[in-house]
Amino acid sequence: SAVISQKPSRDICQRGTSLTIQCQVDSQVTMMFWYRQQPGQSLTLIATANQGSEATYESGFVIDKFPISRPNLTFSTLTVSNMSPEDSSIYLCSVVAGNNEQFFGPGTRLTVL
Amino acid sequence: AQSVTQLGSHVSVSEGALVLLRCNYSSSVPPYLFWYVQYPNQGLQLLLKYTSAATLVKGINGFEAEFKKSETSFHLTKPSAHMSDAAEYFCAVSGGRSASKIIFGSGTRLSIRP
Numbered sequence: 001s002a003v004i005s006q007k008p009s010r011d012i013c014q015r016g017t018s019l020t021i022q023c024q025v026d027s028q029v030t031m032m033f034w035y036r037q038q039p040g041q042s043l044t045l046i047a048t049a050n051q052g053s054e055a056t057y058e059s060g061f062v063i064d065k066f067p068i069s070r071p072n073l074t075f076s077t078l079t080v081s082n083m084s085p086e087d088s089s090i091y092l093c094s095v096v097a098g099n100n101e102q103f104f105g106p107g108t109r110l111t112v113l
Numbered sequence: 114a115q116s117v118t119q120l121g122s123h124v125s126v127s128e129g130a131l132v133l134l135r136c137n138y139s140s141s142v143p144p145y146l147f148w149y150v151q152y153p154n155q156g157l158q159l160l161l162k163y164t165s166a167a168t169l170v171k172g173i174n175g176f177e178a179e180f181k182k183s184e185t186s187f188h189l190t191k192p193s194a195h196m197s198d199a200a201e202y203f204c205a206v207s208g209g210r211s212a213s214k215i216i217f218g219s220g221t222r223l224s225i226r227p
Contacts, residue, residue: 033214042203043157043217092157094215100164102207102215104157 002027002097004105012111013083020079021108023093028073031096034066037107038089046091049076083112115140115206119218127226132176132191134221136204139185146187147205147215148178157203163187174198199225 003026013019023032032049047068048056055068070076080087093105120135138144148160161172168180178189187204204218 031213042220045214045216048214101159101162106156 001101002029002095002103004093004095004103006091006093006105006108008108009106010109010111012113014113015084017083018079018081019083019110020077021091021093021110023076023078023105025074025095027097029095029097030073032070032076033094034068034076034078035092035094035104036089037092043092046078049078080110083110085112088112115144115208115216117204117206117216117218119202119204119221121221122219123222123224125224125226126194128196129193132189132194132198132223134189134202134204134223136178136187136189136218137185138187138204138206140206140208142208145207146178146180147207148172148176148187148189149203149205149217150174151201151203151220153200160189160202194223194225196225196227199223 005024007022034046035043036046037043045058046061046066049068049070051070051073065081067079088111090107090109092107094102096102116139118137126132146163149157150160151157160176161170161178163170163180171177176191178187180187201220201222203220205215207213207215
């Protein structure tokens with residue numbers, strides 16, 4: 001299994017600012033993903049965080065708005081840039097462990113005023 | 114590409130009744146299929162998954178799901194609903210043997226009537 005921690009667990013931010021969310025895994029993993037869950041909605045994949053190269057973004061998501069870093073096999077960050085109230089969501093990190101099982105982090109609950 | 118469709122955004126059953134949550138998938142490769150549960154203000158929990166072994170998959174809390182390739186379905190069932198089963202349920206698909214991204218359905222909210 002993989003134990004995932006995310007920081008911060010929640011935050012309230014002002015419109016126009018940026019927030020960086022950290023995802024730390026207790027073991028090296030092959031794949032890491034970032035998801036968004038808007039209020040009352042399902043999970044939407046934002047991007048695949050690639051170690052040592054640029055992230056792969058899903059349709060509707062762009063690097064300028066959601067820059068992602070993955071410097072090694074246990075850590076990734078997602079930045080939500082120039083935030084607006086529409087960015088209020090839960091942001092989840094997810095990883096695929098050695099047995100090809102996918103695990104989800106506890107999420108970061110973001111509120112933008 | 115993969116996608117899932119969950120039929121019914123809200124399902125309500127009586128306590129003790131059969132639970133049936135419907136999920137149909139689309140995949141260009143042999144899929145892996147999942148059911149996740151999310152209790153209010155909590156994270157995602159894996160209920161069960163299909164990875165090309167037995168077509169009838171048993172999960173936690175008495176849930177099971179059957180993979181039917183001919184119907185492209187992966188419906189979730191439980192013989193007897195319990196009040197504690199009230200939650201949001203998500204069907205999800207990924208692209209087969211190699212580790213790959215999981216695509217989620219829109220979710221079904223399950224309510225249990227006393």
